[in-house]
Amino acid sequence: MSAGQPVGIVLVSHSAALATAVADLARGLAGGGAAPVAAAGGTEDGGLGTSSELISAAAAEVDRGAGVALLVDLGSAVLTVKALLAEGEELPEGARLVDAPFVEGAVAAYVTASAGGDLDAVVAAAAEAYQYRKE
Template sequence: MSTPLVGIVLVSHSAQAAQAVADLAAGLSGAGATVPVAPAGGAPDGGFGTSSDLITAAASAVDQGAGVAVLADLGSAVLTVKALLADEELPAGTRLVDAPFLEGAVAAVVTASTGADLGAVAAAAADAYAYRKV
C-alpha cells in the first residue's frame, strides 16, 4: 500500500479557472507521485461564485488521511472555506493555505508529490508569495 499524500483543493469563483489551475499544477508536478487535486470552482449552476457543497465534495474526494490543503482565489471563496472549517464540515486535517492561487497551487502539488506532510505543502505554497518575476 502506498503512503497517503496530501490532497489539494483549488477554490475559485470560476469553474474553468479552478480546472485550468488544477490541470497546470498536476502537469508540472514532474515525476513525483500523482497528487489528488480537485477543483471546486463556480456556483452549482455553472455561473461565477463559490459553493460550500462543491468545496466539501472536493475536499472529501482528495482526502487520503494525510491532510488537505485548500487554496482559494478571492475574498468570498476564502470566507466560504473559513466557514466550512469553523463548522467542521471539511475532513479532519484540512487547512486553508494563505498563498497565491496559481503559483501556490503549483508549489503545493509539486511538494505534495514528494510525499511531504501538510505543513511542508502549506509552507511551499505560502513561499510562492516570494517568487520574483523581475
C-alpha cells in the same frame, strides 16, 4: 494523519474553468504527480461564485487521511472556506486554508504533495510562493 498517503489539494475559485485550468497546470508541471487534486470552482449551476457544497465534495474526493490543503482565489472564497472550517463537520479532519497566491501556490503545493511532503510542508511550499519575484 495517515502516514504514507499524499496530502490532498483543493483549488477553490469563483470560476470552474479557472480552478480546472490551475489543477491541470499543476499536474502538468509536476509531470502528472501523485497527489490528488480537485477543482471546486463556481456555483452548482455553473455560474461565477463559490459553493460550500462543491468545496466539501472536492475535499472529500482528495482526502486520503494525510490532510487537505485548500487554496483560494478571492475574498469570498476565503470566507466560504473559513465558514466550512468553523463548522467542523463539512471538511475532512486536517483540512487547512492556505494563505498563498492561487496559481504559484497551487503548483508549489502540488509538487510538494506529490513528492511526499506532509501537510505542514505543503502549506509552507505554497506560502513561499509569495516570495517569487517576476522582475
